[in-house]
Amino acid sequence: MESEEAAAAAAEGGTVTPARKKRGRKPKIKEDSQTKEQSGKESGGKKTKQSVDEKYTQWKGLVPILYDWLANHNLVWPSLSCRWGPQLDQATYKNRQRLYLSEQTDGSVPNTLVIANCEVVKPRVAAAEHISQFNEEARSPFVKKYKTIIHPGEVNRIRELPQNSKIIATHTDSPDVLIWDVETQPNRHAVLGAATSRPDLILTCHQDNAEFALAMCPTEPFVLSGGKDKSVVLWSIQDHITTVGTDSKSSGSIIKQTGEGGDKTESPSVAPRGVYHGHDDTVEDVAFSPTSAQEFCSVGDDSCLILWDARTGTSPVTKVEKAHDADLHCVDWNPHDDNLILTGSADNTVRLYDRRNLTSNGVGTPIYKFEGHRAAVLCVQWCPDKSSVFGSSAEDGLLNIWDYDRVSKKSDRAAKSPAGLFFQHAGHRDKVVDFHWNAADPWTIVSVSDDCETTGGGGTLQIWRMSDLIYRPEEEVLAELETFKSHVMTCASKP
Numbered sequence: 001m002e003s004e005e006a007a008a009a010a011a012e013g014g015t016v017t018p019a020r021k022k023r024g025r026k027p028k029i030k031e032d033s034q035t036k037e038q039s040g041k042e043s044g045g046k047k048t049k050q051s052v053d054e055k056y057t058q059w060k061g062l063v064p065i066l067y068d069w070l071a072n073h074n075l076v077w078p079s080l081s082c083r084w085g086p087q088l089d090q091a092t093y094k095n096r097q098r099l100y101l102s103e104q105t106d107g108s109v110p111n112t113l114v115i116a117n118c119e120v121v122k123p124r125v126a127a128a129e130h131i132s133q134f135n136e137e138a139r140s141p142f143v144k145k146y147k148t149i150i151h152p153g154e155v156n157r158i159r160e161l162p163q164n165s166k167i168i169a170t171h172t173d174s175p176d177v178l179i180w181d182v183e184t185q186p187n188r189h190a191v192l193g194a195a196t197s198r199p200d201l202i203l204t205c206h207q208d209n210a211e212f213a214l215a216m217c218p219t220e221p222f223v224l225s226g227g228k229d230k231s232v233v234l235w236s237i238q239d240h241i242t243t244v245g246t247d248s249k250s251s252g253s254i255i256k257q258t259g260e261g262g263d264k265t266e267s268p269s270v271a272p273r274g275v276y277h278g279h280d281d282t283v284e285d286v287a288f289s290p291t292s293a294q295e296f297c298s299v300g301d302d303s304c305l306i307l308w309d310a311r312t313g314t315s316p317v318t319k320v321e322k323a324h325d326a327d328l329h330c331v332d333w334n335p336h337d338d339n340l341i342l343t344g345s346a347d348n349t350v351r352l353y354d355r356r357n358l359t360s361n362g363v364g365t366p367i368y369k370f371e372g373h374r375a376a377v378l379c380v381q382w383c384p385d386k387s388s389v390f391g392s393s394a395e396d397g398l399l400n401i402w403d404y405d406r407v408s409k410k411s412d413r414a415a416k417s418p419a420g421l422f423f424q425h426a427g428h429r430d431k432v433v434d435f436h437w438n439a440a441d442p443w444t445i446v447s448v449s450d451d452c453e454t455t456g457g458g459g460t461l462q463i464w465r466m467s468d469l470i471y472r473p474e475e476e477v478l479a480e481l482e483t484f485k486s487h488v489m490t491c492a493s494k495p
Helices: 002-011 030-066 128-132 410-414 474-493
Strands: 067-075 082-090 094-103 112-121 143-150 157-161 164-171 177-181 201-203 213-216 222-226 231-236 274-277 283-288 295-300 305-309 318-320 328-333 340-345 349-354 368-371 377-382 389-394 399-403 421-425 432-437 444-450 459-466
Touching: 030 067, 030 128, 067 128, 082 157, 082 164, 082 432, 082 444, 094 157, 094 164, 157 213, 164 213, 177 222, 222 283, 222 295, 231 283, 231 295, 295 328, 340 377, 340 389, 349 377, 377 432, 389 432, 421 459
Parallel strands: 213 283, 283 328, 328 377
Antiparallel strands: 067 459, 082 094, 094 112, 112 143, 157 164, 164 177, 177 201, 213 222, 222 231, 231 274, 283 295, 295 305, 305 318, 328 340, 340 349, 349 368, 377 389, 389 399, 399 421, 432 444, 444 459
């Protein structure tokens, strides 16, 4: 594995600077980008880089105070998606868990889907001096590559099947959704000219590329996708299942096997159960209701949020016109409260909607507008451990953690930070393209940034958990600190 990574780095002369496309974005007008680049060279280019470095240095000094644990993993290539897989085993001080991420190369070696094993250190185990001593240019010993799948095209989005998280779906620059059983797929060597791995299943129907909008249903083995053809498409993997496996009781595949990966046998395909039309531009993200496989929502570059119900047909149930003031990039449905939906946009805001009161004359009426990012929001996700908490990541390099319950509190209102914002992860030095809460390890997050533009590197993967003193009830924290204070006073009084 290490030799493959070394070869990839050597092929680039030690510096990886592949040409990158903007994540899920319409390309800017050429004139504007040239003007911006020129002005940056003349005046602000060095200043921007300096300010990014200064902010990062300041953040790094606070790591021992803010975090219970943090692992920094430098990537050779950029990555646009990272997801937790199943937990493999538990030990006294750490747990071992699968981690899925992508490698997007410049063509000197193939694009890959990486299955890694991650050692997640348990709460209150890591020493402060240990988590603060990391090298930005090194790979973390906590993340080890387990298997490589040679992906047919870039991996833009990864989603795991909740009923069996060894089964994942990927989006690439094509109309198809690819389904993989990562345990039965053979390990491949990513060398130039190597044949691509063969998906276990292909979901077909989109009439144009579907690159980012992808979701797996929490209650049924359903897959949802959106694309440039302005449509939302629903499939059921059940249409191709022989025997259903589970993470804990079965090591077998839930997908029919029709040959070894990489051979010339064509992958089986599945047609959709429904195609839904209502958007006027590219569909950027989709999400299932946490309680019904028949209900889902979608957002797109037409600034709309649409709710669908497969039981009532293929037309929108509710269409929220102008849900934001720009393209919508992401959406997530609260797993604890099926009335609450989050949206993130190129207008730099996150908005919270109650589906019982979505619109007024067709225009979106959010419960609250969260304003804390300085650039386009790329990803939003509800916390699995507390119903009012969610995260948002953006092109400003920040991953903000919010608590809606804190919005109305006077103490937060009086503070300089935006209402509801109670933690800001500033460990990335470029746009944070994806993150994922760890359902198996409370308050633990994996996040990934594309660092090509700022550092000239590939990407940075970080696995982190904020100190529990930050999110626990105030009275609990004060009581613990009081005990700690008494302990310090006792120690200080000893001769």
